[in-house]
Amino acid sequence: MPAKKQTNKLKHVPRGAPRPRAAVLNMAPYSPPTGNRAGNLRLDFNENTVGCSPRIIEFLKQQLTPERLSIYPDYATVRPTLAEFFRVDPAQLLLTNGTDEAIQVLINTYIDDNDEVLLLHPSYAMYRFYAEVAAANIREINYREGSLEFPLEELLAAISPSTRAVLIANPNNPTGTAVPLAGIERILKRARKAAVLIDEAYYEFCGITALGLIPDHPNLYVSRTFSKIYGMAAMRLGCLFSQSANVAFLHKAQSPYSVNALAALAAQEAIRDTAYVENYVTEALAARELLCVGLEKMRIDYIPSQANFVLMRIGKRSIEIRDRLREKQVLVRDRSYEIAGCVRVTVGTREQARRFLAALGEIL
Ligand SMILES: Cc1ncc(COP(=O)(O)O)c(C=O)c1O
16 A cells, blocks of 8 residues: 655665665655554545444354464365356456555566556556566556546557556546546557556446456456455455456466465455445445535535545645644545645545544634
């Protein structure tokens, strides 16, 4: 869960110590603001703000035995169970340690030094992170100025035969804007030599999925996560989907036990409790509406969102407002380092949105 990059690049190698690869030396370290978040109103990481389904906890308690913990994970049950839920063939699914590992495995499978990777800006920071570790040649296309809409024509124009990967969050974090399926199909047709990742971490709030395009597009990879709507961010579980021949290669580049057995167990109960997820989507969408109306009343500009967060244009006081909200135990994410004056707020329940608006109103 990366945050803003630090300007200090941490380049000093102690005398006598091995010298890291140039790609690592040249990277800025990431420092996620993860400390002391529990107990606050957590509107800063786009998590499920009320926690996972209680049924998952009960299920884990029932299933946990000393023997179970002593055995290496076995995915024989979870893989077909999740494949059925996502309506794909088990051979089209790779279980991953969160979406982050899905991105890493994809890059490790397809990207050599100096290979061209196309990213959008601003977007989820881990695309750049893994591409940098791999010493890729990174090119970034900006989301459209002002509206922060998906820059489809600009991206299509940037794709060339040397493009080896295109990494897209749909809807995007932190803009909340999305690209429709027709746009994704155009990208897939243009980027035939590239692995195209559509990261659907916020799918449930938006309803657009590229999963159905997999049979027709051998260059398509789709990821989903249990970190957001399912409230299982601590478990680290994601899924990466593609045609089975691709998944076989991804599998070769992945360590065999990267998904822990508790996460694999928890996911099976998570997908059984469909009511929990449906209710949360309904509540979060109502909260998003309430929040946007509240922002309009306060004359705060925002980007219309298709996800469980909203990017607000707060202006010059963005960092101060984030800090003053924190004093009131309301956590939000400053994004002004990538889009001037912008702060991102997660939506959860209407009650939480009211609390956030009240706190913001006291500060403004
Ligand atoms: C677009 C996007 N993808 C993936 C993730 C993280 O997913 P995971 O927890 O599954 O690694 C995030 C989290 O903020 C995100 O915004």
